[in-house]
Amino acid sequence: MKAALLFVVASLALASCAPAAKAPPATTARAPAPRVPMIEAVPPPRPLPVMPLVTGWMDQPATPGTWEYRRGPLGTIATFAADRPYGVVLVCPADAPGLVLFGVSISGPGERGVHIRTETADRPLRTRPGTDTGARMxxxxxxxxxxxxxxxxxxxxxxxxxxxGYAPLYLPSHAEVSRVIEDCR
Known part of the structure:
Protein backbone atom coordinates (compact mmCIF):
# COMPACT_ATOMS: atom_id res chain seq x y z
CA MET A 1 0.00 0.00 0.00
CA LYS A 2 2.83 2.30 0.58
CA ALA A 3 3.79 1.78 -2.92
CA ALA A 4 0.35 2.77 -4.14
CA LEU A 5 0.35 5.84 -2.00
CA LEU A 6 3.72 6.79 -3.29
CA PHE A 7 2.50 6.40 -6.78
CA VAL A 8 -0.47 8.73 -6.14
CA VAL A 9 1.76 11.37 -4.47
CA ALA A 10 4.27 11.17 -7.32
CA SER A 11 1.48 11.50 -9.84
CA LEU A 12 0.11 14.54 -8.04
CA ALA A 13 3.57 16.07 -7.87
CA LEU A 14 4.08 15.57 -11.55
CA ALA A 15 0.63 16.94 -12.33
CA SER A 16 1.36 20.08 -10.37
CA CYS A 17 4.48 20.72 -12.49
CA ALA A 18 2.63 20.48 -15.76
CA PRO A 19 1.06 23.66 -17.05
CA ALA A 20 -2.65 23.96 -16.64
CA ALA A 21 -4.67 23.27 -19.70
CA LYS A 22 -5.90 26.46 -21.28
CA ALA A 23 -9.53 26.90 -21.95
CA PRO A 24 -10.30 27.17 -25.63
CA PRO A 25 -10.39 30.79 -26.75
CA ALA A 26 -13.80 32.38 -26.71
CA THR A 27 -15.06 33.01 -30.21
CA THR A 28 -16.11 36.57 -30.84
CA ALA A 29 -18.06 37.52 -33.91
CA ARG A 30 -15.80 39.95 -35.74
CA ALA A 31 -16.92 41.73 -38.86
CA PRO A 32 -14.66 41.05 -41.77
CA ALA A 33 -12.17 43.81 -42.42
CA PRO A 34 -13.54 46.22 -45.04
CA ARG A 35 -12.03 45.94 -48.48
CA VAL A 36 -10.08 48.97 -49.42
CA PRO A 37 -11.23 49.96 -52.89
CA MET A 38 -8.55 50.54 -55.45
CA ILE A 39 -8.64 54.26 -56.25
CA GLU A 40 -6.72 55.52 -59.20
CA ALA A 41 -5.13 58.89 -58.85
CA VAL A 42 -7.27 61.33 -60.83
CA PRO A 43 -5.52 64.45 -62.01
CA PRO A 44 -7.16 67.69 -60.94
CA PRO A 45 -9.46 69.18 -63.58
CA ARG A 46 -7.95 71.75 -65.90
CA PRO A 47 -9.22 75.25 -65.25
CA LEU A 48 -11.83 76.50 -67.68
CA PRO A 49 -10.71 79.23 -70.03
CA VAL A 50 -11.59 82.68 -68.78
CA MET A 51 -14.34 84.07 -70.96
CA PRO A 52 -15.44 87.67 -70.70
CA LEU A 53 -18.88 88.09 -69.24
CA VAL A 54 -21.17 89.26 -72.01
CA THR A 55 -24.52 90.39 -70.75
CA GLY A 56 -25.66 92.50 -73.68
CA TRP A 57 -24.70 94.53 -76.67
CA MET A 58 -23.07 97.22 -74.50
CA ASP A 59 -20.50 94.64 -73.35
CA GLN A 60 -19.48 93.69 -76.89
CA PRO A 61 -16.18 94.98 -78.24
CA ALA A 62 -16.45 98.00 -80.51
CA THR A 63 -16.43 97.32 -84.24
CA PRO A 64 -13.06 98.33 -85.70
CA GLY A 65 -13.36 101.30 -88.01
CA THR A 66 -13.57 105.09 -88.02
CA TRP A 67 -16.10 107.84 -88.62
CA GLU A 68 -15.46 110.52 -91.25
CA TYR A 69 -17.38 113.77 -91.69
CA ARG A 70 -17.70 115.64 -94.99
CA ARG A 71 -19.60 118.69 -96.13
CA GLY A 72 -20.49 119.03 -99.79
CA PRO A 73 -23.00 120.62 -102.17
CA LEU A 74 -25.52 117.84 -101.53
CA GLY A 75 -25.34 118.17 -97.72
CA THR A 76 -23.29 116.76 -94.86
CA ILE A 77 -22.40 113.15 -94.41
CA ALA A 78 -20.80 110.97 -91.74
CA THR A 79 -19.58 107.55 -92.83
CA PHE A 80 -18.33 104.63 -90.77
CA ALA A 81 -16.14 102.22 -92.67
CA ALA A 82 -16.02 98.89 -90.88
CA ASP A 83 -13.94 95.77 -91.34
CA ARG A 84 -17.20 94.05 -92.21
CA PRO A 85 -19.12 93.47 -95.42
CA TYR A 86 -21.06 96.68 -94.85
CA GLY A 87 -20.74 100.16 -93.41
CA VAL A 88 -23.02 102.90 -92.12
CA VAL A 89 -23.79 106.40 -93.35
CA LEU A 90 -25.70 109.35 -91.84
CA VAL A 91 -26.70 112.07 -94.30
CA CYS A 92 -28.26 115.49 -93.84
CA PRO A 93 -29.39 116.23 -97.40
CA ALA A 94 -29.21 119.90 -98.43
CA ASP A 95 -32.55 119.60 -100.27
CA ALA A 96 -34.45 118.07 -97.31
CA PRO A 97 -33.71 119.92 -94.08
CA GLY A 98 -35.29 118.35 -91.04
CA LEU A 99 -34.61 114.83 -92.31
CA VAL A 100 -31.68 112.52 -91.57
CA LEU A 101 -31.01 109.60 -93.87
CA PHE A 102 -29.51 106.59 -92.11
CA GLY A 103 -28.08 104.05 -94.53
CA VAL A 104 -26.31 100.72 -94.49
CA SER A 105 -24.41 99.29 -97.43
CA ILE A 106 -25.72 95.83 -98.23
CA SER A 107 -25.63 93.36 -101.04
CA GLY A 108 -28.73 91.99 -102.71
CA PRO A 109 -32.04 93.56 -103.55
CA GLY A 110 -35.00 94.28 -101.31
CA GLU A 111 -35.82 95.87 -98.02
CA ARG A 112 -33.99 95.00 -94.83
CA GLY A 113 -34.83 95.17 -91.19
CA VAL A 114 -32.47 97.43 -89.25
CA HIS A 115 -32.48 97.52 -85.47
CA ILE A 116 -30.80 100.43 -83.72
CA ARG A 117 -29.96 99.98 -80.03
CA THR A 118 -28.78 102.73 -77.74
CA GLU A 119 -28.50 103.10 -74.00
CA THR A 120 -31.93 104.76 -73.81
CA ALA A 121 -33.69 103.77 -77.04
CA ASP A 122 -34.23 100.56 -78.96
CA ARG A 123 -36.03 100.69 -82.30
CA PRO A 124 -36.60 98.37 -85.26
CA LEU A 125 -36.74 100.12 -88.66
CA ARG A 126 -37.36 99.06 -92.29
CA THR A 127 -35.09 100.27 -95.06
CA ARG A 128 -36.01 101.23 -98.57
CA PRO A 129 -33.45 100.12 -101.14
CA GLY A 130 -31.56 102.79 -103.03
CA THR A 131 -28.21 103.35 -104.70
CA ASP A 132 -25.43 105.76 -103.89
CA THR A 133 -22.29 106.09 -106.04
CA GLY A 134 -22.71 102.59 -107.41
CA ALA A 135 -22.72 100.94 -103.97
CA ARG A 136 -25.95 99.33 -102.83
CA MET A 137 -27.41 101.32 -99.95
CA GLY A 165 -28.62 88.77 -92.39
CA TYR A 166 -25.45 90.55 -91.22
CA ALA A 167 -23.30 90.61 -88.11
CA PRO A 168 -24.10 93.54 -85.79
CA LEU A 169 -21.99 96.68 -85.68
CA TYR A 170 -21.12 98.33 -82.35
CA LEU A 171 -20.37 101.90 -83.35
CA PRO A 172 -18.80 104.71 -81.34
CA SER A 173 -20.93 107.84 -80.83
CA HIS A 174 -18.29 110.24 -82.08
CA ALA A 175 -18.71 113.91 -82.89
CA GLU A 176 -19.32 113.14 -86.57
CA VAL A 177 -22.70 111.62 -85.69
CA SER A 178 -23.72 114.67 -83.65
CA ARG A 179 -22.55 117.10 -86.36
CA VAL A 180 -24.74 115.54 -89.05
CA ILE A 181 -27.75 115.50 -86.73
CA GLU A 182 -27.22 119.15 -85.72
CA ASP A 183 -26.77 120.16 -89.38
CA CYS A 184 -30.32 118.97 -90.07
CA ARG A 185 -31.96 120.80 -87.16
Missing amino acids: AMVEIAANDPLLDAMALSKGRFAVEVD
Whole structure:
Protein backbone atom coordinates (compact mmCIF):
# COMPACT_ATOMS: atom_id res chain seq x y z
CA MET A 1 0.00 0.00 0.00
CA LYS A 2 2.83 2.30 0.58
CA ALA A 3 3.79 1.78 -2.92
CA ALA A 4 0.35 2.77 -4.14
CA LEU A 5 0.35 5.84 -2.00
CA LEU A 6 3.72 6.79 -3.29
CA PHE A 7 2.50 6.40 -6.78
CA VAL A 8 -0.47 8.73 -6.14
CA VAL A 9 1.76 11.37 -4.47
CA ALA A 10 4.27 11.17 -7.32
CA SER A 11 1.48 11.50 -9.84
CA LEU A 12 0.11 14.54 -8.04
CA ALA A 13 3.57 16.07 -7.87
CA LEU A 14 4.08 15.57 -11.55
CA ALA A 15 0.63 16.94 -12.33
CA SER A 16 1.36 20.08 -10.37
CA CYS A 17 4.48 20.72 -12.49
CA ALA A 18 2.63 20.48 -15.76
CA PRO A 19 1.06 23.66 -17.05
CA ALA A 20 -2.65 23.96 -16.64
CA ALA A 21 -4.67 23.27 -19.70
CA LYS A 22 -5.90 26.46 -21.28
CA ALA A 23 -9.53 26.90 -21.95
CA PRO A 24 -10.30 27.17 -25.63
CA PRO A 25 -10.39 30.79 -26.75
CA ALA A 26 -13.80 32.38 -26.71
CA THR A 27 -15.06 33.01 -30.21
CA THR A 28 -16.11 36.57 -30.84
CA ALA A 29 -18.06 37.52 -33.91
CA ARG A 30 -15.80 39.95 -35.74
CA ALA A 31 -16.92 41.73 -38.86
CA PRO A 32 -14.66 41.05 -41.77
CA ALA A 33 -12.17 43.81 -42.42
CA PRO A 34 -13.54 46.22 -45.04
CA ARG A 35 -12.03 45.94 -48.48
CA VAL A 36 -10.08 48.97 -49.42
CA PRO A 37 -11.23 49.96 -52.89
CA MET A 38 -8.55 50.54 -55.45
CA ILE A 39 -8.64 54.26 -56.25
CA GLU A 40 -6.72 55.52 -59.20
CA ALA A 41 -5.13 58.89 -58.85
CA VAL A 42 -7.27 61.33 -60.83
CA PRO A 43 -5.52 64.45 -62.01
CA PRO A 44 -7.16 67.69 -60.94
CA PRO A 45 -9.46 69.18 -63.58
CA ARG A 46 -7.95 71.75 -65.90
CA PRO A 47 -9.22 75.25 -65.25
CA LEU A 48 -11.83 76.50 -67.68
CA PRO A 49 -10.71 79.23 -70.03
CA VAL A 50 -11.59 82.68 -68.78
CA MET A 51 -14.34 84.07 -70.96
CA PRO A 52 -15.44 87.67 -70.70
CA LEU A 53 -18.88 88.09 -69.24
CA VAL A 54 -21.17 89.26 -72.01
CA THR A 55 -24.52 90.39 -70.75
CA GLY A 56 -25.66 92.50 -73.68
CA TRP A 57 -24.70 94.53 -76.67
CA MET A 58 -23.07 97.22 -74.50
CA ASP A 59 -20.50 94.64 -73.35
CA GLN A 60 -19.48 93.69 -76.89
CA PRO A 61 -16.18 94.98 -78.24
CA ALA A 62 -16.45 98.00 -80.51
CA THR A 63 -16.43 97.32 -84.24
CA PRO A 64 -13.06 98.33 -85.70
CA GLY A 65 -13.36 101.30 -88.01
CA THR A 66 -13.57 105.09 -88.02
CA TRP A 67 -16.10 107.84 -88.62
CA GLU A 68 -15.46 110.52 -91.25
CA TYR A 69 -17.38 113.77 -91.69
CA ARG A 70 -17.70 115.64 -94.99
CA ARG A 71 -19.60 118.69 -96.13
CA GLY A 72 -20.49 119.03 -99.79
CA PRO A 73 -23.00 120.62 -102.17
CA LEU A 74 -25.52 117.84 -101.53
CA GLY A 75 -25.34 118.17 -97.72
CA THR A 76 -23.29 116.76 -94.86
CA ILE A 77 -22.40 113.15 -94.41
CA ALA A 78 -20.80 110.97 -91.74
CA THR A 79 -19.58 107.55 -92.83
CA PHE A 80 -18.33 104.63 -90.77
CA ALA A 81 -16.14 102.22 -92.67
CA ALA A 82 -16.02 98.89 -90.88
CA ASP A 83 -13.94 95.77 -91.34
CA ARG A 84 -17.20 94.05 -92.21
CA PRO A 85 -19.12 93.47 -95.42
CA TYR A 86 -21.06 96.68 -94.85
CA GLY A 87 -20.74 100.16 -93.41
CA VAL A 88 -23.02 102.90 -92.12
CA VAL A 89 -23.79 106.40 -93.35
CA LEU A 90 -25.70 109.35 -91.84
CA VAL A 91 -26.70 112.07 -94.30
CA CYS A 92 -28.26 115.49 -93.84
CA PRO A 93 -29.39 116.23 -97.40
CA ALA A 94 -29.21 119.90 -98.43
CA ASP A 95 -32.55 119.60 -100.27
CA ALA A 96 -34.45 118.07 -97.31
CA PRO A 97 -33.71 119.92 -94.08
CA GLY A 98 -35.29 118.35 -91.04
CA LEU A 99 -34.61 114.83 -92.31
CA VAL A 100 -31.68 112.52 -91.57
CA LEU A 101 -31.01 109.60 -93.87
CA PHE A 102 -29.51 106.59 -92.11
CA GLY A 103 -28.08 104.05 -94.53
CA VAL A 104 -26.31 100.72 -94.49
CA SER A 105 -24.41 99.29 -97.43
CA ILE A 106 -25.72 95.83 -98.23
CA SER A 107 -25.63 93.36 -101.04
CA GLY A 108 -28.73 91.99 -102.71
CA PRO A 109 -32.04 93.56 -103.55
CA GLY A 110 -35.00 94.28 -101.31
CA GLU A 111 -35.82 95.87 -98.02
CA ARG A 112 -33.99 95.00 -94.83
CA GLY A 113 -34.83 95.17 -91.19
CA VAL A 114 -32.47 97.43 -89.25
CA HIS A 115 -32.48 97.52 -85.47
CA ILE A 116 -30.80 100.43 -83.72
CA ARG A 117 -29.96 99.98 -80.03
CA THR A 118 -28.78 102.73 -77.74
CA GLU A 119 -28.50 103.10 -74.00
CA THR A 120 -31.93 104.76 -73.81
CA ALA A 121 -33.69 103.77 -77.04
CA ASP A 122 -34.23 100.56 -78.96
CA ARG A 123 -36.03 100.69 -82.30
CA PRO A 124 -36.60 98.37 -85.26
CA LEU A 125 -36.74 100.12 -88.66
CA ARG A 126 -37.36 99.06 -92.29
CA THR A 127 -35.09 100.27 -95.06
CA ARG A 128 -36.01 101.23 -98.57
CA PRO A 129 -33.45 100.12 -101.14
CA GLY A 130 -31.56 102.79 -103.03
CA THR A 131 -28.21 103.35 -104.70
CA ASP A 132 -25.43 105.76 -103.89
CA THR A 133 -22.29 106.09 -106.04
CA GLY A 134 -22.71 102.59 -107.41
CA ALA A 135 -22.72 100.94 -103.97
CA ARG A 136 -25.95 99.33 -102.83
CA MET A 137 -27.41 101.32 -99.95
CA ALA A 138 -30.50 100.60 -97.92
CA MET A 139 -31.79 103.85 -96.42
CA VAL A 140 -34.06 104.79 -93.52
CA GLU A 141 -35.54 108.28 -93.20
CA ILE A 142 -35.55 109.65 -89.64
CA ALA A 143 -36.98 113.02 -88.66
CA ALA A 144 -34.21 115.31 -87.41
CA ASN A 145 -36.07 115.90 -84.12
CA ASP A 146 -36.55 112.15 -83.45
CA PRO A 147 -35.23 111.23 -79.95
CA LEU A 148 -33.58 108.16 -81.50
CA LEU A 149 -30.96 110.43 -83.08
CA ASP A 150 -30.17 112.07 -79.74
CA ALA A 151 -29.87 108.63 -78.17
CA MET A 152 -27.41 107.59 -80.92
CA ALA A 153 -25.30 110.69 -80.35
CA LEU A 154 -25.26 110.40 -76.55
CA SER A 155 -25.44 106.65 -75.89
CA LYS A 156 -22.61 106.01 -73.38
CA GLY A 157 -20.13 106.22 -76.20
CA ARG A 158 -21.67 103.63 -78.52
CA PHE A 159 -24.76 102.33 -80.26
CA ALA A 160 -25.54 99.09 -82.06
CA VAL A 161 -26.77 98.59 -85.61
CA GLU A 162 -28.19 95.18 -86.47
CA VAL A 163 -29.13 94.48 -90.08
CA ASP A 164 -31.06 91.34 -91.03
CA GLY A 165 -28.62 88.77 -92.39
CA TYR A 166 -25.45 90.55 -91.22
CA ALA A 167 -23.30 90.61 -88.11
CA PRO A 168 -24.10 93.54 -85.79
CA LEU A 169 -21.99 96.68 -85.68
CA TYR A 170 -21.12 98.33 -82.35
CA LEU A 171 -20.37 101.90 -83.35
CA PRO A 172 -18.80 104.71 -81.34
CA SER A 173 -20.93 107.84 -80.83
CA HIS A 174 -18.29 110.24 -82.08
CA ALA A 175 -18.71 113.91 -82.89
CA GLU A 176 -19.32 113.14 -86.57
CA VAL A 177 -22.70 111.62 -85.69
CA SER A 178 -23.72 114.67 -83.65
CA ARG A 179 -22.55 117.10 -86.36
CA VAL A 180 -24.74 115.54 -89.05
CA ILE A 181 -27.75 115.50 -86.73
CA GLU A 182 -27.22 119.15 -85.72
CA ASP A 183 -26.77 120.16 -89.38
CA CYS A 184 -30.32 118.97 -90.07
CA ARG A 185 -31.96 120.80 -87.16
